[in-house]
Amino acid sequence: MQRIGVFVCHCGSNIAATVDVHKVVELARLxxxxxxxxxxxxxxxEAGQAKIGAAIKEHQLTGLVVCSCSPRMHEATFRKCAQKxxxxxxxxEIANIREHCSWIHKDMQEAxxxxxxxxxxxIAKVNLNTPLQAGExxxxxxxxxxxxxxxxxxxxxxxxDAGYEVDIVEKTPSIGGRMSQxxxxxxxxxxxxxxxxxxxxxxxxxxxxKIYTYSEVEKVSGFVxxxxxxxxxxARSVDADKCTGCxxxxxxxxxxxxxxxxxxxxxxxxxIYTPFAQAIPNVPVIDRxxxxxxxxxxxxxxxxxxxxxxxxxxxxxxxxxxxxxxxVVATGFDTIKLDKYDxxxxxxxxxxxxxxxxxxxxxxxxxTKGHLERLSDGKAPKEIVFIQCVGSRxxxxxxxxxxxxxxxxxxxxxAMLIRDKYPDVNVTVFYxxxxxxxxxxxxxxxxxxEEYGVNYIKGQVGKVAPQPDGSLLVQGVDxxxxxxxxxxxxxxxxxxxxxxxxxxxxxxxxxxxxxDTNNFLTEAHPKLRPVESPTAGVFLSGVCQGPKDIPETVSxxxxxxxxxxxxxxxxxxxxxxxxxxxxxxxxxxxxxCAKVCPYGAITYETCLVNDHGIREERRIAKxxxxxxxxxxxxxxxxxxxxxxxxxxxxxxLLAEVDAICR
Amino acid sequence: MNxxxxxxxxxxxxxxxxxxxxxxxxxxxxxxxxELTDWQCCGGVYPLGTxxxxxxxxxxxxxxxxxxxxxxxxxxxxxxxxxLKRVNDDMRNNADIRTxxxxxxxxxxxxxxxxxxxxxxxxxxxxxxFEELKKKVVNPxxxxxxxxxxxxxxxxxxxxxxxxxPENPKLLEDFIRALGAEPVVYPxxxxxxxxxxxxxxxxxxxxxxxxxxxxAAGFGAECLITACPLCRYNLNKAExxxxxxxxxxxxxxxxxxxxxxLK
Numbered sequence: 074m075q076r077i078g079v080f081v082c083h084c085g086s087n088i089a090a091t092v093d094v095h096k097v098v099e100l101a102r103l104x105x106x107x108x109x110x111x112x113x114x115x116x117x118x119e120a121g122q123a124k125i126g127a128a129i130k131e132h133q134l135t136g137l138v139v140c141s142c143s144p145r146m147h148e149a150t151f152r153k154c155a156q157k158x159x160x161x162x163x164x165x166e167i168a169n170i171r172e173h174c175s176w177i178h179k180d181m182q183e184a185x186x187x188x189x190x191x192x193x194x195x196i197a198k199v200n201l202n203t204p205l206q207a208g209e210x211x212x213x214x215x216x217x218x219x220x221x222x223x224x225x226x227x228x229x230x231x232x233x234d235a236g237y238e239v240d241i242v243e244k245t246p247s248i249g250g251r252m253s254q255x256x257x258x259x260x261x262x263x264x265x266x267x268x269x270x271x272x273x274x275x276x277x278x279x280x281x282x283k284i285y286t287y288s289e290v291e292k293v294s295g296f297v298x299x300x301x302x303x304x305x306x307x308a309r310s311v312d313a314d315k316c317t318g319c320x321x322x323x324x325x326x327x328x329x330x331x332x333x334x335x336x337x338x339x340x341x342x343x344x345i346y347t348p349f350a351q352a353i354p355n356v357p358v359i360d361r362x363x364x365x366x367x368x369x370x371x372x373x374x375x376x377x378x379x380x381x382x383x384x385x386x387x388x389x390x391x392x393x394x395x396x397x398x399x400x401v402v403a404t405g406f407d408t409i410k411l412d413k414y415d416x417x418x419x420x421x422x423x424x425x426x427x428x429x430x431x432x433x434x435x436x437x438x439x440x441t442k443g444h445l446e447r448l449s450d451g452k453a454p455k456e457i458v459f460i461q462c463v464g465s466r467x468x469x470x471x472x473x474x475x476x477x478x479x480x481x482x483x484x485x486x487x488a489m490l491i492r493d494k495y496p497d498v499n500v501t502v503f504y505x506x507x508x509x510x511x512x513x514x515x516x517x518x519x520x521x522x523e524e525y526g527v528n529y530i531k532g533q534v535g536k537v538a539p540q541p542d543g544s545l546l547v548q549g550v551d552x553x554x555x556x557x558x559x560x561x562x563x564x565x566x567x568x569x570x571x572x573x574x575x576x577x578x579x580x581x582x583x584x585x586x587x588x589d590t591n592n593f594l595t596e597a598h599p600k601l602r603p604v605e606s607p608t609a610g611v612f613l614s615g616v617c618q619g620p621k622d623i624p625e626t627v628s629x630x631x632x633x634x635x636x637x638x639x640x641x642x643x644x645x646x647x648x649x650x651x652x653x654x655x656x657x658x659x660x661x662x663x664x665x666c667a668k669v670c671p672y673g674a675i676t677y678e679t680c681l682v683n684d685h686g687i688r689e690e691r692r693i694a695k696x697x698x699x700x701x702x703x704x705x706x707x708x709x710x711x712x713x714x715x716x717x718x719x720x721x722x723x724x725x726l727l728a729e730v731d732a733i734c735r
Numbered sequence: 736m737n738x739x740x741x742x743x744x745x746x747x748x749x750x751x752x753x754x755x756x757x758x759x760x761x762x763x764x765x766x767x768x769x770e771l772t773d774w775q776c777c778g779g780v781y782p783l784g785t786x787x788x789x790x791x792x793x794x795x796x797x798x799x800x801x802x803x804x805x806x807x808x809x810x811x812x813x814x815x816x817x818x819l820k821r822v823n824d825d826m827r828n829n830a831d832i833r834t835x836x837x838x839x840x841x842x843x844x845x846x847x848x849x850x851x852x853x854x855x856x857x858x859x860x861x862x863x864x865f866e867e868l869k870k871k872v873v874n875p876x877x878x879x880x881x882x883x884x885x886x887x888x889x890x891x892x893x894x895x896x897x898x899x900x901p902e903n904p905k906l907l908e909d910f911i912r913a914l915g916a917e918p919v920v921y922p923x924x925x926x927x928x929x930x931x932x933x934x935x936x937x938x939x940x941x942x943x944x945x946x947x948x949x950x951a952a953g954f955g956a957e958c959l960i961t962a963c964p965l966c967r968y969n970l971n972k973a974e975x976x977x978x979x980x981x982x983x984x985x986x987x988x989x990x991x992x993x994x995x996x997l998k
Contacts, residue, residue, distance in 0.1 A: 538950070
């Protein structure tokens with residue numbers, strides 16, 4: 074028989090305001106096995122933990138039930154506490170009477186009743202708990218960063234500077250990401266390339282960093298400290314070791330009509346290309362869908378002009394398998410598609426562009442060589458209208474419910490830059506709210522209004538109507554003036570909502586990392602663990618976790634790196650002992666468990682079994698404890714009930730159910 | 736192929752030709768419009784009052800009759816179509832309205848939105864198909880530059896009407912193309928004509944319509960087509976207007992049944 078202590082936490086008023094904690098204590102005392110019960114204001118505090126320790130000694134407790142917050146919050150705390158006072162940490166059970174009870178109920182009587190039931194279930198379980206021993210696993214001292222934008226580059230640099238090996242996997246032909254497409258950055262207006270390119274060079278030159286561009290993560294297995302990852306290095310058709318980056322192949326390539334991804338489709342590129350001049354590596358890629366040689370077999374111009382003999386049409390995709398201790402997701406963002414926002418005439422007029430497209434238009438290396446001009450006729454615009462929140466803060470399913478966070482600032486930046494360089498151009502901004510929290514951000518926005526004379530109108534635009542003369546009629550409303558507005562514009566710029574990059578869902582699935590309804594990766598705790606995914610060993614950097622600007626991204630990238638360094642600095646990790654185990658007398662070797670195991674942790678062995686005196690050889694399931702994650706899929710699949718999860722055995726769970734239904 | 740058909744009051748007097756050309760065209764296209772018996776006025780405007788049930792009953796009666804006929808219900812007038820489709824949506828998705836309407840109606844089988852409401856244009860697009868229509872055209876309207884005028888009632892609210900993209904529709908353009916003419920796409924083709932405001936503030940409706948005409952003419956349209964008698968009425972009141980036709984008139988012309996239709 075266990076000697077169980079029950080500890081009921083008030084959590085200040087979080088629990089105590091809705092649950093009668095004294096009553097919970099009083100009724101818990103009556104449960105079988107319970108020899109002690111008490112309540113305290115903050116059980117997780119040092120004083121609370123000391124109370125638990127004292128009770129363990131005084132009452133020779135063998136098991137604990139803590140009625141408190143979610144086990145995701147403090148299970149580890151109380152396990153550690155138990156261990157400190159000589160108990161096996163797996164003899165602790167948490168009854169979640171906060172998230173599952175006090176926070177979601179209003180009526181005290183009902184909530185108390187439920188809290189008692191939850192406590193009773195936990196007590197019933199502890200009665201059947203057995204001490205479990207955590208194993209150890211090794212840590213591969215190498216990190217993988219998925220995505221080579223500013224988030225990935227910064228994370229990789231910080232990890233590498235601490236002395237650990239890092240690999241960056243980037244799916245496009247160059248690292249640099251979105252930031253490399255930007256012209257200037259707020260609030261300092263320094264040129265994006267000037268601050269990004271040195272970092273790209275640092276990463277490329279760092280002895281601890283290996284960069285796989287034009288590559289994608291294809292398969293991930295293993296667990297924290299010991300991931301095995303397959304990386305598909307797509308065929309570049311160019312031998313990187315031979316290529317000198319002279320660029321002649323791109324110049325001579327006769328297929329030049331492919332829309333440039335880097336210029337957001339506003340310009341064209343050749344079939345053999347590097348996305349931009351400062352690309353790293355400076356080794357081109359042949360786009361096989363556009364290449365004449367690949368399409369018709371005739372051409373081969375690049376091969377002829379390449380002095381280095383680097384062109385290799387026969388090159389094939391390569392799969393690289395590598396082991397990692399930690400994985401950082403830094404997959405970034407894209408702007409949303411505007412096909413549900415036809416009222417802004419984006420699909421109908423070339424002079425309606427997104428803000429990211431404007432970055433390319435304003436950039437000296439962009440499609441207009443940095444001249445502000447209409448893309449329809451090349452004329453200089455006199456009147457430009459910016460529309461904010463296109464697809465952001467949207468209450469229907471056309472757009473996104475969240476604020477994209479960066480648009481207010483970059484719109485102020487665009488407006489200011491245009492007014493500075495072209496003072497005769499009128500700039501109007503339609504906005505819902507101007508949101509500029511951030512260091513020197515509001516000052517920046519006010520400068521746009523006060524010094525640069527940008528005309529800010531609070532209100533939304535209902536329609537952009539292209540006119541027969543090529544201009545655009547913008548119909549909106551001025552809410553402060555309570556007036557309808559119709560104004561002619563030569564260009565309209567849409568501050569388009571951002572969303573996580575395509576493919577992030579796929580990556581999250583491979584990593585078993587969770588993702589929210591907007592495809593942003595979920596952090597382990599929104600406040601206290603913002604750069605860790607709930608999946609151990611997987612970390613988050615940049616916009617893949619939520620909208621953020623460059624300063625915030627760089628901070629988060631550093632934070633993710635620190636978490637990775639902390640992990641890689643350990644030689645061993647303790648493993649979760651709550652893994653599956655087959656009862657060899659019950660197992661009939663049917664293979665059903667192996668089929669459902671998502672981690673490939675189950676194999677079969679032929680063993681000599683002594684079944685009540687009958688000795689025979691049987692085929693029996695064996696679980697690899699290092700691979701098993703304790704998901705329990707096998708235990709519910711097993712037809713003979715042979716498979717059980719340690720710490721969550723069928724008996725324990727049924728005892729909980731019985732206690733609840735009692 | 737037979738459809739139940741709800742003409743609506745306007746098609747009985749001011750917009751007789753909308754109806755006549757449609758019936759003749761339907762015959763040429765190989766389907767029959769079977770007029771509902773004893774149909775009543777839809778009310779002309781979808782009643783927005785949530786506690787108002789009586790004004791929805793005429794629609795429910797028509798919808799239920801089509802259900803009993805085992806047929807989809809076809810309409811022509813944009814306003815009728817709007818009212819019938821929205822009331823049908825209510826009957827399907829709003830339990831409160833469904834219960835109250837059925838309590839009034841005391842039908843043999845209560846009505847729960849089973850009928851599919853189709854606009855004549857949707858029949859052409861979804862049932863006949865533009866390719867098929869093209870094959871049936873005997874007098875292609877080659878060289879004519881036609882602006883489609885959708886108005887609001889066919890398109891909005893987009894989710895309930897599910898007619899076309901309310902911001903950038905293309906059904907009528909495809910229709911015009913199928914008749915052999917050249918569709919003129921102009922941004923004001925889905926702007927409001929003013930609707931019933933023409934009764935109270937005629938000048939406002941006139942201004943709105945005049946903007947539509949100017950915009951369409953600016954992009955090179957020589958005439959407009961519409962499915963809505965009220966839109967046509969308002970558009971015709973504006974100054975310097977383009978000729979405005981019902982889409983069925985051009986359809987009948989292209990199918991070679993125009994003369995026969997009015998006899």
